Amino acid sequence: MKMSRLFVQTLREFPSDAEVISHKLLVRAGYIRKLTMGVYNYLPLMWRVIRKVENIIREEMDRAGAQELLMPFVQPKELWEESGRWGAYGGELMRLKDRHGREMCLGPTHEEIITAIARDGLKSYKQLPVNLYQIQSKFRDERRPRFGLLRGREFIMKDAYSFGTSQEELEKEYKNMWEAYTRIFKRCGLDTKAVQSDSGAIGGSVSHEFMVITDQDSGENDVFYCECDYAANSNHAESKLPDAKITGDWQEPQIIDTPNTHSIDELTEFLNIPATVIVKTLVYIVDKAPVLALIRADRTVEETKLMNAVGGTDIRIATAGEIEEMMAVNGFDSEKGFIGPQGLKEYNGFKIKVVADETVKDMKNFVIGINKKDVHLVGANWGVDVDLPETVTDIRLAEAGDFCPVCGKPLKVTRGIEVGNIFQLGTKYSKPMNAVYLDQNGKTQPYIMGCYGIGVTRTAAAAVEAHHDDHGIIWPLAIAPYHAVVIPVSTKDELQMKVANDIYQTLLKHGVEAVIDDRDERAGVKFKDADLIGFPYRITVGKTIADGLVEFKARNSEELSNIKPENACEIVVTAVNNLK
RNA sequence: CGGGAUGUAGCGCAGCUUGGUAGCGCACUUCGCUUGGGACGAAGGGGUCGCACGUUCGAAUCGUGUCAUCCCGACCA
Structure with a gap:
């Protein structure tokens, strides 16, 4: 892609209405624009990032044996009445009426639809277990959307639902998804911690959240964790208390x-x-x-x-x-x-x-x-x-310094961004919706269900929270919109342009997603934009080309090296190939 | 849903107190000049001042209402 053609408008200043760094940077670097409260346009750069995250998810979900489908964004009230959530789900459920006055809602999640699909198709224990997933927009009419993509009203989510015949089967799939999630987030360049959590409105018993731990204050959840494996969301964290004076000095009431x-x-x-x-x-x-x-x-x-x-x-x-x-x-x-x-x-x-x-x-x-x-x-x-x-x-909020319920060492607290969750639902939806199959004895049984979500757009934003510096975004290579940028310092210098073009073509030929900054701009502008947008690799063709050298720099390092063009290409090609 | 603030060009802002035909920086167009970390000069294009009603000869400016956005809280993937 030529930079002169790329649809991106970087801003010199941060938007005034953004609070957290991912929001500020994604707007300033030209990835997103707000359409209305909590709803964003994903501009071409952002969409490339989103598709990369989605594809990693697809690969790992498919590898884990799940099957992709796509459910409607608009859903009829009737199914929500079956599950009892038309009444139970609060104002976050965006309700609307069609021209006939029928009540509908925008899908905030898809348990009802998937359960209806399953009960139509899965009649026998012989067909189970099954795990179905989709990647789709969701809408939750949040009281107060904020933090840009971290908490929008419309967002893209991968949601998977498993159907099985027993608790054992559910636990096996739960573990399977846990492992898939661990691989997904690792491939996205994110360190996550799986923490116990409350299952909230979705219901069910056991659940874990996958949290990106950042040094930023932008995480919305307090996570309590211990040097042993224990980790839990604040709404679920248990703790043992330090000794305290709990007997008063009065002798009589x-x-x-x-x-x-x-x-x-x-x-x-x-x-x-x-x-x-x-x-x-x-x-x-x-x-x-x-x-x-x-x-x-x-x-x-x-x-x-x-x-x-x-x-x-x-x-x-x-x-x-x-x-x-x-x-x-x-x-x-x-x-x-x-x-x-x-x-x-x-x-x-x-x-x-x-x-x-x-x-x-x-x-x-x-x-x-x-x-x-x-x-x-x-x-x-x-x-x-x-x-x-x-x-x-136990109805108390844990505090840092309380002791771990598992090993007894002091708990620590940190902020985390929830990017994924896994729930053991059991029969919470299958029972009320009469979603049943016939077992070996010809008896009807409700499916034992699980559900597994990943916030796609939130994951992308969390990656920015976790990877940036004063100059801009530092994308992990796997989810960067482009892998590399080639910068000819002077577009009027024929030799520089020729070498830059050769490098660019070589990269493309080897499967590298590259951008050449062919704009007639001063070098400083190109460098600033490259840093802000966050291309993982930068190859600059400048005066040193007289000696046959170009400057090579990785976005995540301060190190500059002057090397031969073919060596620069080789480093990038190798890194990109290693992603697969 | 409670508390606070703000709405003026794509972005960031001034002007409002004391009403008089709307301004600055960035971005955009053209020309010149410059070319390794957001240069410089000149000339341009772009705004029903959130919206409605009112006061007034005259409203971005004053009043009332309304809508929207942002922040804090409560709630949530």
Whole structure:
């Protein structure tokens, strides 16, 4: 490709609306342009990158025995009602009506469609297991898209779905996909870590996320990990706590005045005690039902864990108004800061559930609210002064410095970008959608399903997050839009142009995707653009051609070398051939 | 969905306080000059100042409303 013909407009300045580096660089280097909120045009350079990522995925998925198909982007409401997700999926589901008034949605994911395809075609255990995948655009009407391609509303995703007859078969395919994913991301030049995670709205039990660990702050997920193999998303990470003082100094229970202590900080200061002897009570609304969460006051509730503990799908903290109302209908006059679990029966037509974090179980002589304004109960004990809730489980957010649940060493935390996930779905979709096959005994059984996603566009953006410098993008060779750029310093110098053209033609002949910068620009402009766009190799033909030498530089190295043109070609050709 | 900010040329911005026929840098076109890290000079093209209504002789500027975008939070691949 001639640079003079290449459809790319580099900008001298960063776009003002971009926050993270991948967004800034992809816009500035001419890869993407925003069409509307969270929706981007993939310009020619970007599309080449995307296709490379897709092809790596295709090769590895096919190698792993999966089969590609393509499902529609627009989906009918009926299938979503079968799975129960028309109601359960929130505002992210982009709903629309056709001219006949039929309700449809833009596919945010394709479990419903694939399950319908499977139940039409897979009638016998003899046909199983099967793994089907597609690479396609998805649309999720995010409340707040951001970070450019890392979190758009429309994005390209590879989604695969496996159908089998047993948990064992599912686990085998799960491992198969795990290995395929490991190969895919490695080939894309990304270091990933597989972490345990919550399975969220998609449902199911076991799931892992593949995270790109970057030094950037742009990762959206906190990942807790240990020097042993343990790694988990913050919404799933377990931890053992360091020793702490969990027994208060009071000998007997007593109610004491604690005026205006609306926060734990105010309470610890007022009583001059550590937060570790206080039981904190938080009010949440899970699917409209009130839930009290009890936790040691120095710790934070992990909302996803709490939501899962009561089997909900949506969670938020209660408003001050709701809390007051809840107090009133249960006969208390209290407010935030003085809440306790005792005596709260029902609210809004729901029985009030109480969930305690494990941290509170062994506490003694502790401080707790009793739903009375400006006082707290101190020296309280479970079973004597306050009932220990029936549900005692892990609902806390892990913290760096907590200990690994597997090996006991201190956990570390880092930011990660989720580029892939794998779920063991089980029968979550096959059962409600009556997607069944006949087993050896002629009995109908629901498929045991798994699903496996990779964010294609996000992977490309994550590669930029992981590989860039002050001058621009440093693409891994395997997903770079072009492998090399040939730069004649002066297009008016006949010898330089001739040699540059020869090099360019040689590269093309050997299967290298090359660009020749034939623009009548100053050298500085060409170098700046080459660095910004991120061509992995650069061959510059300048004055040294008089001595038969060209300058060779790899984008990921500072090293410059003056070598013969044929040697420069050979290095690039060899590197490109090694990709295969 | 809560809080904050911003909408003026493809990109980055000034002008608004104090209303008077819209400007700068980059990019783009032409000519000259220059040619190893985003040169220089000259001459050009390009904008219903987000939109609507209002105030006014006159609105980018003042008022009301509305839409959009961005940031923080909550939520999520």
